[in-house]
Amino acid sequence: MIVCYCCSRSGVPAALSALEEGGLDDVIVREVPCAGSVERWEVLRSFRQGAEGVLIVGCLLENCAHHYGSEVAARRAVLLERTVQDAGLSKGRVAMVHLAEHQPLRFRRAVEEMRAVIGTAGGQA
Amino acid sequence: MIIAEKKPLPEVLGMLEGSSEVLVLGCRSCTAICLVGGEREAMETCEALALHSEIKDKGWKVRSLTVERACEREFLTPLNGFKGTVVSMACGVGAQVVQEHCPDARVVPGVNTSNMGAPEGTGTFVERCAGCGDCILHLTAGICPIARCAKSLLNGPCGGSQNGRCEVSPDTPCAWDQIVKALERQGRLDLLDANIPPRDWRPSRNGGPRRIVNAEASPGDAQRRWREGE
Ligand code: SF4
Ligand code: SF4
Numbered sequence: 001m002i003v004c005y006c007c008s009r010s011g012v013p014a015a016l017s018a019l020e021e022g023g024l025d026d027v028i029v030r031e032v033p034c035a036g037s038v039e040r041w042e043v044l045r046s047f048r049q050g051a052e053g054v055l056i057v058g059c060l061l062e063n064c065a066h067h068y069g070s071e072v073a074a075r076r077a078v079l080l081e082r083t084v085q086d087a088g089l090s091k092g093r094v095a096m097v098h099l100a101e102h103q104p105l106r107f108r109r110a111v112e113e114m115r116a117v118i119g120t121a122g123g124q125a
Numbered sequence: 126m127i128i129a130e131k132k133p134l135p136e137v138l139g140m141l142e143g144s145s146e147v148l149v150l151g152c153r154s155c156t157a158i159c160l161v162g163g164e165r166e167a168m169e170t171c172e173a174l175a176l177h178s179e180i181k182d183k184g185w186k187v188r189s190l191t192v193e194r195a196c197e198r199e200f201l202t203p204l205n206g207f208k209g210t211v212v213s214m215a216c217g218v219g220a221q222v223v224q225e226h227c228p229d230a231r232v233v234p235g236v237n238t239s240n241m242g243a244p245e246g247t248g249t250f251v252e253r254c255a256g257c258g259d260c261i262l263h264l265t266a267g268i269c270p271i272a273r274c275a276k277s278l279l280n281g282p283c284g285g286s287q288n289g290r291c292e293v294s295p296d297t298p299c300a301w302d303q304i305v306k307a308l309e310r311q312g313r314l315d316l317l318d319a320n321i322p323p324r325d326w327r328p329s330r331n332g333g334p335r336r337i338v339n340a341e342a343s344p345g346d347a348q349r350r351w352r353e354g355e
Contacts, residue, residue, distance in 0.1 A: 039165060044172035048179060086134035087173050088180035 003028045003051040005038045009065050010058030010101045017104035018111075027111055035059070036069025036076075043094065044081050044087070053114040054080075057097045057107065062064075070098060083114050092117040126155040127216040128250040129162060129236040134173055137212060140233040144166070144185055147174060149235065151191030152219050157212030159250050161236050162214030164191040170212060170235055195219030201226045203323035240272075258328025258335065264316055271299035279321040 006012045008031050015029045028051075032038055035058025043054050056073050064070035077096035084093050097110040141147060157163025159208040171189035178185040192200045195215030201223060204211070208229045211327075213220035217238040224232040240252040255272040261279075262269060264278025271277045277294040281301030291299045308314050328335070338345075 020245055039168070041165065041168035041172045044169060047171065048176050083134055083169075083173050083177075086138075087177040089176075 001026055001028060001053045002053045002055060002111055002118075003030060003046040004057050004111075005030050005032050005035065005043070005117040006020065006057040007059060007070075007107050008033055010059040010063075010099055011097075011107075013101035014104045014107045017055065018107045021029045021104070021108075024108070024111060026115070034064070034069035035073035036064075036066060036071075038073060038076070040076060040080055040083070044083065045121075046092070047084060047087075047089065048091050052093070055097050055110055055114060056094070057099065059109070060098045060100055063100065074098070090117075097122045099122045126158055126241070127218070127237045127238060128159050128242040128252070129156050129216050131161045131166070132175075132235055132237055134170075137170070137233070137235055138174070138177055141174070141183075141185065141210060144210040144231070144273070147185050147187045148204070148207065149174065149187065149189040149212045150195060150204070150210060150214060150219075150223060151189065152193075152195040152215035153191055154194045155198075156215055156219075157191075157277060160248065162216075164189075167191050167214045170214065171238075174212070181270075195223060196222045198222060198226050204230075222292050256325075257324070259324065261321065261340050264319075264321060265304045266311060266313070266316075268300055268304045268307060270304065273303075279324065287343075 004011070004015060004027060006015050006029050012029065012031050014026070018024060019027065019029070025027055035056050038056055046054055056077050057064065058070040058073045060071055074096040077094050081092070081094040095110065095114060097107065099106040146304070149167045152162050152163050153164065160166070167189040169259040171187050174185065175187040177183065177253025178187060192203070194200050195213065204223065204227050207227045211223055211227065211230050211232045212235040213223055214235045215223070216236070217234065220232050220234050224230070231280060240255060241254045242250045242252040252272050254269055257271045270279060270281060274281055275291055275297070276283060278301065280325045282299055283338055286302050289299055289302045291297040302345065305317065308316055311324045
């Protein structure tokens with residue numbers, strides 16, 4: 001299962017278009033007002049709830065409706081990735097995706113990349 | 126306020142061996158403001174510890190709680206009688222007060238307490254006061270040479286001051302350059318004519334823990350007896 005925290009302006013529309021085309025049954029979309037508003041504890045709890053990978057999906061850099069939300073989210077994703085590894089999961093389980101609402105392909109590609117990370121390590125290991 | 130930094134998670138995990146009940150305690154005062162030990166950070170640490178416990182089968186029962194100020198016992202009543210492990214996200218003062226309040230608990234630090242400072246822009250915190258116990262800010266245009274000059278010079282600058290930067294690091298402004306410019310702006314350059322004499326460091330760190338007694342608020346002897354358990 002890949003949990004995607006999606007910004008309501010960019011991530012959600014992109015993810016929904018991608019989902020409509022099918023083949024993303026392992027994806028859970030959680031809508032957030034801004035990628036920068038995703039709390040670190042929330043992401044960690046997702047792993048406790050069974051997530052094997054987490055994507056934080058926000059606006060393109062410098063195109064964020066909240067100016068620097070997407071930048072903050074990217075820095076947070078790097079820190080979270082470290083924390084998740086320190087807690088005992090394998091590398092690469094948290095990633096930031098920057099996209100615009102009309103870029104469902106970019107969303108799909110990010111999911112595929114995360115699947116590859118999970119697949120190599122196997123499940124939650 | 127008191128500035129702290131998060132301890133690396135593996136270090137905290139290493140302190141929890143043999144624990145069963147773990148309480149991550151956040152503080153809504155200083156460490157919340159410097160973004161390492163407030164409610165959000167306590168919840169984050171709590172989730173990280175719980176995740177580790179689940180992955181590694183540690184069997185820890187982890188929860189988090191955030192109090193208004195961990196360094197004042199009146200805010201610690203929710204911890205009455207707690208006997209498990211407390212991961213303190215408060216500063217070292219808070220951690221010790223929590224340990225006093227819960228003598229049977231094991232209190233471990235979740236943060237490294239660093240200094241007394243202030244925010245500089247967003248997300249950066251810089252030391253401002255070293256708690257020397259004999260403040261001389263009136264002589265130095267409100268800029269502390271003890272905490273902000275790398276050599277704690279009282280009659281600076283040293284020969285290494287260059288273009289307003291400290292020789293220790295180009296990222297650091299030279300405190301004495303700042304002092305001289307501020308005195309100039311304030312029309313008080315005459316203060317530089319007087320030599321600031323060597324300091325009496327006794328009010329600083331040389332006599333064990335410092336005790337400041339408020340003459341009105343402290344009941345004096347009664348307080349001592351209470352402290353010493355008589
Ligand atoms: S002179 Fe002493 S008390 Fe005053 S700001 Fe500096 S360190 Fe703090
Ligand atoms: S360069 Fe300035 S701040 Fe640095 S040690 Fe010398 S006087 Fe102090």
